[in-house]
Amino acid sequence: MSRIIQDRINAGDSIDATDLNNRYTAYSQPGALDVANHGAASIDLPQVRGNQLITIDSQRVVLGTGSYDHSSVESIPSATASPATLAEVGGGSTRLNFGLTGWTITPGDILRVYWDTSARPYVTGRPYAAPNLGALTIDNGSGGGFDLNDCLACWVLHLQWDITDPTLSNFTAVPGQSDFQVGTPAQSTLSSCAAMTVVPAYLEYSAQGNANEGATNARTLLDMRWNGVSGAYWHTPSGNVTVYGMRIVAHGIYHAAHTAGLNRLYLYTAVGGVTQYLELTQGQLSAVHMRRG
Amino acid sequence: MQGITQQFRELGAVVEFLPQPADAFTRLENVTVDPATFGWSTRVGFEKYRPNPAFRFEPFHNLGPIDSLFVFEQLPGGRRYSILFESGGTLYLFWEVGAEGLLYALQAGRTVPAPGEAASQYTVVGDAVLVTNGRDTPVVVRPWPLPDTTYTAAAVAVGVVRPLGFPATAAAPDLLDVQKIGSGSGSGASSANNVTGDAVTLWWPDQDGAIRLPKAYGLGFATNTGSDPGQAADFRYRVSFLMENGSESPLSDEAAVKWTLDGNTNGFRYCVAMRLPIGPPGVVARRVYRTQNTSVDSPTYGDTDLYLLDTVRNNTDDLWFDPYRSTAVGALAPALTESIPLPSPRAGTAAVFQDCLFLDGGPEDPNTLYFSHPGLPDQFGAASYIRLAAPGGAVVRLFSHYRVLVVLRENGVDVVSGDFTNGFQATTVTSQVACRSPHTVDQVPGLGVVFLAQDGVYALQGGFDGGSEMQVLRLSEPIKRTLRRLTPDCAARAVGRYSPMDRAYHLYIPVDGNDRPNLGVVFHTEKEGWSTRTGFPVGSLDRLHNGQLIFGHNTGSAPQNDDPAGLFVISGRRAMGGSIVGDAYVENGPPTSIIKTAWLDLGDAQLQKRVQYATLWAMTTGSVNITAEAYKDFQREGLACRPYLAQPPDAANLPVYDSATIGTDVWEDTQLVPLRIGVAQQSCAWFALEVSTTDDLLLVGWEVEYRLPGTNTIAGKRG
């Protein structure tokens, strides 16, 4: 609306209909009230409530079909061939579905996604023993070497979205995240790991009382139990994108690798097998579509 | 027949209530008091701060309204001053060094005041200016030293602007582990041979013969005669930051380091290494404090007092070593309550009183005043605050005066007296005066502290010492009708300053619904009365060293529009600034000055008078036209009289510019001459005379000559 600038009426001015009308018309300027009309602190919650000034949309869904007391679980098998099959956590029944119109994220918005679940990795024996990935040769204190693993192996849970249509049959990894389907073996550089959670596949230590200044000749394997794991992702698009649904997929086992000057995760089929699997119970997957300001 | 003469030998000022005193005036517009004669002079006007027309309105040509303005006198005697102002949410420094005229944006993104909100206030603290606006973090601006104009604004701002106080406690120091030397006999680990970096081994021998000055350095025990580890050391550290003015930050969290001597060791004490935190901008040194050895093995077990170890005299060193023995520590550390993070991060007003910096609490804490330690404006103690009584309203302005700190509040006036050592006390002076205009406060000789309140302009006089009383006196009784035109919600935008050059207090207020000041009222100390100013686009106001008033334009210009914008000075220039016409700067004409006398009843309003002559006692200001109009009985329309020249009526004209001849004419003094104006008016009950001119006129007095024809005013109309 802007400032109303009108002079006062002076004694001697004619009592004129046009002048009087103009004075009142000045209060009917086209355009909404603007910064020239508002005093300090004149906009409070009642003035903005429900108008999506901060949050536009939000949704939350239970993730996974297991039960939180571990009485029923989902089991993700380890890959024995490359690439790994991406298993959807919840099997298709626990995914975010944004409806027929989806959520349209514009360049001034941000999409934030959070997930968590409970995971337990299983491994039998030492399928990663030398000469497989991660097998280190440590000084055994008497001139020889000892096979100790660096345990840089993990299961991956990562986030996918469907930006094609509401049928939710075209899920792909979100921007900045790889689907781990390409390469020999299937792999991803660490620069494409923006939307994932890792669960260690196995852990072993140099046994207590055995290490002597950088040497070892005995190891202890850790039986890994249930652990809460979580992940987060956010996306700020440069152009409009309509998201119809999101889901988490699980696969493994991967190991650290370093080739051609880049850090990567390689699919580790040598440890794949029926005795290596990941159990998941239940968690949450939630998303918020909000403005950036 | 000789008429009756009434003379007005001393002219008063505007009085708007009725009936008016005879020597008063109904209108005094765009006039000032001439110091030589005490008469009313029309010589007013204003010009650009940079007078050269070739500069046009640069560098202000793209600025909108100037919301606040401050002339910071950095050195006495006017040797150096800086002009700071805010426009469109940016704090600018007007760079005039080396005759350049540039603007430096010191800080952008500041809050633009809403139409009814006061703009930023400026307080001189030491050699810097504190800028507060009740919304943004208070910043300290110290515009010196300044580099040359090849530096960008951002580079200049880094050295010139910093936030006030400390935003948080210092970060705790990062202590490295003490890696001991092994006992060397019997089984046990020898010194580590792999890379750590998170621990150091620094030792000082305890034995004579090992080194000169044994025992001079080192912490904890040197000897453990037992075969088991023992004689532990346990030291705690805290760190604080120091500013250049000596203010110390709150002490950091505690960090601890411990070690235990191996069995059968003797001969070495260890020293501790740590990484010190780096302080925020403005910090010049760090202080390190440490306890004594607080381990159970130590005679100082449980003594958790902290003592000063050393001052690291820079804000860059990261790694530091402590070799000091327990007997070499310094004074006790200041108590934790001696310094807290800035208690008022949204202060709106500030003042220095008894060497302490006082801040209000800001909009969320409006009834509290916080004060710093004396001489340490960035250091605030935990108990250094005063809670004012709630009914007085929010604090609007702090002002140091006489021996008290005047606290102008929204619904009252309080004062704070005392000092830091003995404590400050708050007293209420009055709860009926509501100051809503913080930028109108100034000291006026003979009156005290003058400010605009909700119901007029007040003067706060007197003090509390020696039995005297502090009084509030309303000065604006004569101009109540004009002051009622004030836009009530925009009173916070009013600005006022005393000008020693004019010997007058200028007050510019938003009237008639406008949200920016568009009318001036001026209190002349010689006349102890008021006049008005119209057409002066004052948005913000301050005073230069020579007593002249400088103001910022109240509207400014959108980019490319070439409207008047920037800084102007109220001077003797006979022009109302200027404008851009056809790409060149052209000065505007002078203001129209209007002098309308009071309505005179000349003795009795019931008797009809016939005024025949009005004589103006004017100084001979030259061959300029004096046009007068005669008014009767409060009517709007007057009767024009013949124009006269302001030259001696019965002697030769004095030489005037543009026609005086060099070499022939001589310089002259002005003379007081009577200009007798014939009035061809019929009878009237009330009479007034108005003189209106854009020329120079100096009116010292006047008189009126009238006859009484003997008739009375007729009775009123029947209802």
Add this chain to the structure above:
Amino acid sequence: MKYWTEHQARANQTAEADQLNAEMRASQSAITTLDRTQTPSREYDPTNVGQYALHQVWTSGNSSNPMWVPGDEQGEQTNVRSDTANTRGDQWMAITYQGYNGGWETAYTETLTGFRGGHLHVEWSGQASIFPAFQQTQNNFNPANPKHMRLRIQVAGVTMVERQGTAKSMASFRIFGGGLYPQGDLEVQFQWRFTPAGQDDAIVDNGTSDYLMQAHLWGNKTLAIARYK
């Protein structure tokens, strides 16, 4: 501020300019400084409220990847790392005890340009990997040396939140904190600190003489949300 009648125009009263002026002045004053009792309810939405009026969001990365520092090593910690020549093929160019001197390292700094002062919420999510094997040490001569990837978020040099961090060989973390901060282009530093070497750590692979990877920080992305009044 609301106003009530200043002057009422009644029949047979003089048409006085000042009366109408008083009414118009009060109206103009009110329409210039609307307060929250006058501004309409539920009428303010993104089309008529300025940008960043109520909140502001800063993130690392860009539209194609939210992790910090775009490039081949996006999202990784790059201050301390071995070079290719000294790295095993089945490990990563990462933190080794040959290169890490202890203490806090700043992996990434986000500058909150335009922060107007108010409540700040900062999130940091990523993956940490640790070589776990030598956390036990030789008998009782040396205490155990549990390995943790400590994480810390500092805002303007002051710690907002600090965690002891993950301890497994591969783990995901999310650390977040909030607080009230004054106005300014604040620098938020995302820092890590790894456990220094103990007495018994193995630091080279005897077979290949490569430096052993001890820890790595990867998949990192940050988010900051300011809430203004």
